[in-house]
Amino acid sequence: AETAGLSFALTLDLFSAYVWRGCVYNDEPVFQPAATLAYATGEFGTFGLGLWGNLDLTDRNRQVSGGGLNEIDYSLFHTFDAGDFTLEWGHLWYTFPKVNGRDYCDSTKEVYLSVSHNNDLVTPFASLTYDYDLLDGFYFNAGLNKEVALSDQLTLGAEISVGAGDDDYMAYVGVDESGLMDFNASVYATYALTDALSVSAKLAWVSLLDRDARDAEPYREEDLLWGGVSLNLAL
Numbered sequence: 523a524e525t526a527g528l529s530f531a532l533t534l535d536l537f538s539a540y541v542w543r544g545c546v547y548n549d550e551p552v553f554q555p556a557a558t559l560a561y562a563t564g565e566f567g568t569f570g571l572g573l574w575g576n577l578d579l580t581d582r583n584r585q586v587s588g589g590g591l592n593e594i595d596y597s598l599f600h601t602f603d604a605g606d607f608t609l610e611w612g613h614l615w616y617t618f619p620k621v622n623g624r625d626y627c628d629s630t631k632e633v634y635l636s637v638s639h640n641n642d643l644v645t646p647f648a649s650l651t652y653d654y655d656l657l658d659g660f661y662f663n664a665g666l667n668k669e670v671a672l673s674d675q676l677t678l679g680a681e682i683s684v685g686a687g688d689d690d691y692m693a694y695v696g697v698d699e700s701g702l703m704d705f706n707a708s709v710y711a712t713y714a715l716t717d718a719l720s721v722s723a724k725l726a727w728v729s730l731l732d733r734d735a736r737d738a739e740p741y742r743e744e745d746l747l748w749g750g751v752s753l754n755l756a757l
Contacts (some may be wrong), residue, residue, distance in 0.1 A: 523603075524584050524645070524683070526561075526562050526563055526564040526746040527561070527562055527683075528559075528561050528756045529558075529559075529560050529561075529562065529740055529756070529757065530537055530557070530558070530561075530756075531558040531560075531751070531754070531755065531756045531757070532555075532556070532739075532754070532755040532756075532757075533555065533556045533752055533754050534553075534555050534752060534753045534754075535553070535554040535555070535556070535751075535752045536551070536552075536553055536625070536690060536750050536751055536752070537551070537552050537554060537694065537749065537750035538550075538551055538560055538748045538749055538750055539551075539552065539742075540552045540554070540576055540578075541696070541726070541728050541746065541748055542623025543545045543586065543661065543663075543703060544685060544695065544696060544704025544705075544706075544728060544729070544730045544731070544735075545695065545704075545730075545741045546728070546742040546743040546746050547735060547741065547742070547752035548578055548582050548608045548695060548742065549578075549582070549742040549743055549746060549748075550579070550582045551579040551580065551717055552576055552577060552579060552670075553576075553577040553579055553700075554574065554575065554576050554577070555575055555687070556572065556573065556574040556575070556694055557572065558571070558572045558573075559568055559571055559656070559706050565601055566602065566622050566654065567601055567603070567712075568599075568600070568601050568602070569598070569599070569600050570599050570600075570601075571597065571598050571599075571720060572595075572596070572597040572598075572599070573583075573594070573596060573597075574594070574595040574597070575591060575594045576589045576591070576593040576595060577590055577592070578580070578590035578592060578593060578645045590667065591615070591619060591724055592617050592618055592619065593616070593619075594617050594618075595614060595615060595616050595617065596610055596614070596615040596617070597613065597614050597615070597731075598613045598656060599611070599613075599614055600612065601610030601626065602628045604640055606640050606641065607638065607639055607640070608638050608640060609635070609636070610632070610634075610635070610636045610637075611635045612633070612634055612736050613631070613632070613633050613634075614631065614632040614633075615629070615631055616629055616630050616631070616632070617629045619697045620711065621745050628656055629655075629656075630653055630655040630656035630657070631653070631654060631655040632651050632652060632653050632654070632655075633652050634649055634650065634652070635649065635650050635653040635706070636648065636649035636650075637649075640714075644666050644667070644668045645666065645669075646665070646666055647665055647666075647667060647669065647683075648662070648663065648664040648665075649662070649663050649664075650662050651709055653665075653691060657665075657690050657691055657693055657694070657724075658690050659687060659688050659689075659690030659692070659693070660672075660687065660688045660689030660690075660691055660733075661685060661686070661688075661691050661703070662685065662686050662687075663683055663685040663686075663698070664683065665683025665684065665706070666681065666682055667679065667680070667681040667683060668680050668681075670749045673750070675713055675714045675715075676711065676713050676714075677711070677712045677713075677745075678709070678710070678711050679709070679710045679711070679712070680707075680708065680709045681706075681707070681708050682705075682706065682708075683705075683706045683709075684702065684704070684705050684706075685702070685703045685704040685705075686700070686701065686702045686703050687700060687701070687703045688700045690717075691703075691728070692735070694731065695730060695732060695735035695736045695738065695741075696730075696734075696735055696738030697732060697735050697738060698736075700735070701731070701732045701733060701734075701735075702731040702732060703730070703731045703732060704728060704729065704730060704731060705728070705731055706726065706727070706728050706729075707726065707727045708724055708727070708740065708749075708754070709726075710722060710723065710724040710725070710727055711723050711725070712754075718755060718756055718757055719753075719754070719755055720752070720754045720756075721751065721752065721754070721755075722752045722754060723749075723750070723752075724749050724750060724752070725747070725748075725749040726747070726748055727745075727746070727748075728745070728746050728748070729744065729745045730742050730744045730745070
């Protein structure tokens with residue numbers, strides 16, 4: 523934010539799958555709400571906290587249809603500008619509530635640092651994440667993003683990224699050697715209904731890159747075309 527003040531954002535995502543860092547946790551519809559409360563200081567950047575959840579809308583992961591809340595994540599972050607660069611660092615807590623029977627997954631914690639370069643041509647970005655709880659491993663992601671405003675209301679965008687993990691982090695995809703983890707490509711559109719309310723649509727492709735990980739098949743799909751729609755509120 524350019525000036526100091528408190529802000530609130532709410533996003534309601536309805537997607538055809540739950541995809542995270544090349545891992546297809548669910549290849550059937552999910553509902554993923556998120557909320558962010560932030561305070562912009564102006565000179566010292568913006569501090570905030572976030573809440574994110576995943577609800578399976580089918581019984582794919584032993585969840586009740588329409589009510590399968592199986593993940594709640596909490597975040598703290600600080601973002602600030604340094605010349606043409608935007609930097610962010612923060613902490614993430616991943617928790618997996620028990621819905622039907624045993625726990626869905628082990629909880630874990632991460633710290634991260636990300637940077638993007640703001641320019642009129644294309645925006646390169648990179649992030650480094652350290653899972654210091656469950657795996658004691660590093661994940662690195664880098665990519666390019668481009669947005670074009672066709673009007674005051676309609677914005678189109680496209681993004682590509684590649685992720686990699688060290689030998690500890692690659693346990694998430696069933697292998698124990700460092701390597702490339704995932705490739706992602708997406709196109710999206712956002713339409714502003716009012717100054718505070720907008721709707722968006724996204725179409726994405728994900729591919730699990732590591733050959734041994736693809737053979738291990740720990741998740742639903744190794745390649746997947748997925749997408750969905752979102753309702754976004756920013757105050």
